[in-house]
Amino acid sequence: MRQTSIIDIISPVMAGPSSSHTAGAVRLGLLARNVYNTKPDKVTFKLYNSYALTGKGHGTDKGLLAGILGFSVADERIKNVFGTPEANNINYEFEFLEDFNRHPNAVDFIFEGGLKMSVSGTSIGAGEIVLTKINGFSVNLDGKYNTLLLVYDDMPGVISNVTGIIQEDNVNIASLHCDRSAKGKTASMCICVDGELSKNCLQEISDLKDMYIVRYIKKLED
Amino acid sequence: MENTITTFRQLYYTCKETNKKIYEAALDYEASKGENTEYKVRLQAKKSLDAMKSAIKTGLCSTESSPSGLSGNDCDKLQKRFKDYGAILGSTAQKIMTYTLATSEQNLRMGTIVACPTAGSCGIVPAVLIAYAEDYNITENDQINALITAGEIGRIVSVKMALAGAVGGCQAECGVASAMASAALTQMRGGNIKQIINASALVLKNVLGLTCDPVCGLVEIPCVKRNSFLAIHAVTASELAMANIISKIPADEIVDAMEQTGKLMSPLLKESSQGGLAKTKTAIALEKNILG
Ligand code: SF4
Numbered sequence: 001m002r003q004t005s006i007i008d009i010i011s012p013v014m015a016g017p018s019s020s021h022t023a024g025a026v027r028l029g030l031l032a033r034n035v036y037n038t039k040p041d042k043v044t045f046k047l048y049n050s051y052a053l054t055g056k057g058h059g060t061d062k063g064l065l066a067g068i069l070g071f072s073v074a075d076e077r078i079k080n081v082f083g084t085p086e087a088n089n090i091n092y093e094f095e096f097l098e099d100f101n102r103h104p105n106a107v108d109f110i111f112e113g114g115l116k117m118s119v120s121g122t123s124i125g126a127g128e129i130v131l132t133k134i135n136g137f138s139v140n141l142d143g144k145y146n147t148l149l150l151v152y153d154d155m156p157g158v159i160s161n162v163t164g165i166i167q168e169d170n171v172n173i174a175s176l177h178c179d180r181s182a183k184g185k186t187a188s189m190c191i192c193v194d195g196e197l198s199k200n201c202l203q204e205i206s207d208l209k210d211m212y213i214v215r216y217i218k219k220l221e222d
Numbered sequence: 223m224e225n226t227i228t229t230f231r232q233l234y235y236t237c238k239e240t241n242k243k244i245y246e247a248a249l250d251y252e253a254s255k256g257e258n259t260e261y262k263v264r265l266q267a268k269k270s271l272d273a274m275k276s277a278i279k280t281g282l283c284s285t286e287s288s289p290s291g292l293s294g295n296d297c298d299k300l301q302k303r304f305k306d307y308g309a310i311l312g313s314t315a316q317k318i319m320t321y322t323l324a325t326s327e328q329n330l331r332m333g334t335i336v337a338c339p340t341a342g343s344c345g346i347v348p349a350v351l352i353a354y355a356e357d358y359n360i361t362e363n364d365q366i367n368a369l370i371t372a373g374e375i376g377r378i379v380s381v382k383m384a385l386a387g388a389v390g391g392c393q394a395e396c397g398v399a400s401a402m403a404s405a406a407l408t409q410m411r412g413g414n415i416k417q418i419i420n421a422s423a424l425v426l427k428n429v430l431g432l433t434c435d436p437v438c439g440l441v442e443i444p445c446v447k448r449n450s451f452l453a454i455h456a457v458t459a460s461e462l463a464m465a466n467i468i469s470k471i472p473a474d475e476i477v478d479a480m481e482q483t484g485k486l487m488s489p490l491l492k493e494s495s496q497g498g499l500a501k502t503k504t505a506i507a508l509e510k511n512i513l514g
Binding site for chain 1: 248255258262263266270290328329331333336337338339342369370372374380381385386387389436439489492494495496
């Protein structure tokens with residue numbers, strides 16, 4: 001069962017014309033930007049299905065790019081984002097695809113630069129979004145919580161080590177989501193927390209053995 | 223409060239047992255889930271209400287056309303007509319129709335609006351709420367209460383069904399917006415819990431099957447004008463509900479029917495612009511002209 005709040009229903013204040021295709025696109029871009037966490041050299045946007053078919057008309061391409069550049073959903077510059085200095089500062093490309101195994105409003109971000117990373121997401125309506133995959137690992141990020149994303153060598157005890165460190169930081173865990181490629185291989189963990197993790201706590205987790213990716217993904221502003 | 227509120231039935235009984243209005247029960251429930259204190263919800267409602275008012279104000283004075291060139295001056299036309307000939311439905315209905323177009327046209331100019339619940343349906347709730355509030359001197363606090371009431375109706379529908387044209391067709395967007403507007407209006411008119419829920423139910427029952435087939439894939443045709451139609455639809459439902467006319471099918475079952483209808487609807491009619499209005503001869507010609 002879906003849990004939404006009244007706030008989701010009577011907001012956001014946003015630049016039109018479509019909540020799923022414009023505001024949702026901006027929010028997907030913003031959250032993907034938080035995941036990548038540094039300025040990419042190039043971003044390839046792969047739009048699927050309804051996002052591909054009607055995306056241009058709804059400004060979905062503009063919204064996705066605006067999000068990657070850090071513009072908020074109400075930013076008046078979204079309309080003319082392709083002409084902004086910020087947009088001229090990175091390379092980007094759009095692909096429009098069809099794949100009915102994917103959600104009607106699906107997108108992949110392919111980041112290139114110091115690190116290559118792919119992030120997949122969907123816009124589920126009323127401006128609400130969810131990131132579903134990062135580098136092939138299934139995740140469940142809706143931007144409503146500060147989230148710690150870990151990719152690491154799958155070994156017994158990692159989960160309890162990590163949650164122990166978070167507990168010592170006095171931060172409450174709202175949810176925990178794990179996935180792994182195969183037994184004993186790489187695994188991923190998404191931990192949504194209430195409140196903020198401290199620098200020390202993040203450092204301690206990064207110092208654990210065989211951590212490949214440690215990302216603290218900030219929640220999206222309302 | 224421990225009980226969850228995920229259906230209209232639960233909402234009704236929670237209000238009855240605690241002797242609370244819908245917006246009060248809704249605020250309690252939000253607070254009980256953790257993050258959204260009453261203060262936070264009221265603050266967002268006020269922010270949204272202010273943004274709604276300013277979208278109407280800007281929209282009323284603009285004739286800027288949409289990027290496609292397909293629309294942008296309908297609100298102006300309607301205002302000119304009403305200057306000479308009042309609406310047969312009366313002055314508040316006249317205002318509602320004008321305000322809806324003002325907001326919806328702002329939306330397609332990529333102007334700032336409030337998605338309520340979505341951007342395509344952004345004209346409906348503000349027009350009904352604000353036009354009535356102006357004409358009947360409703361205080362700002364009561365407008366906020368009405369908006370929260372509307373939000374609660376939308377939230378309950380969204381528990382069962384995503385509010386997106388691509389998932390449920392336009393019944394899930396303009397249809398739900400109309401149900402929300404009807405609830406807000408009935409709240410401001412002093413309707414009781416039963417009347418408010420009935421108003422929403424009557425709206426939803428009469429939008430079942432509404433497809434989403436926007437021409438050229440733009441939130442423009444039929445969306446802009448549809449906002450006006452469904453705003454008046456909300457008024458009709460409120461009038462019937464205030465007369466204690468009951469929807470024989472309960473609200474929750476209507477939502478079930480709506481969810482099922484959304485599933486049965488062909489993907490060609492759900493925001494993909496591959497069927498219906500979007501594939502008419504004229505639409506195809508427009509597509510060639512506009513999208514090249
Ligand atoms: S027709 Fe489709 S795009 Fe237009 S308002 Fe309705 S659901 Fe939104």
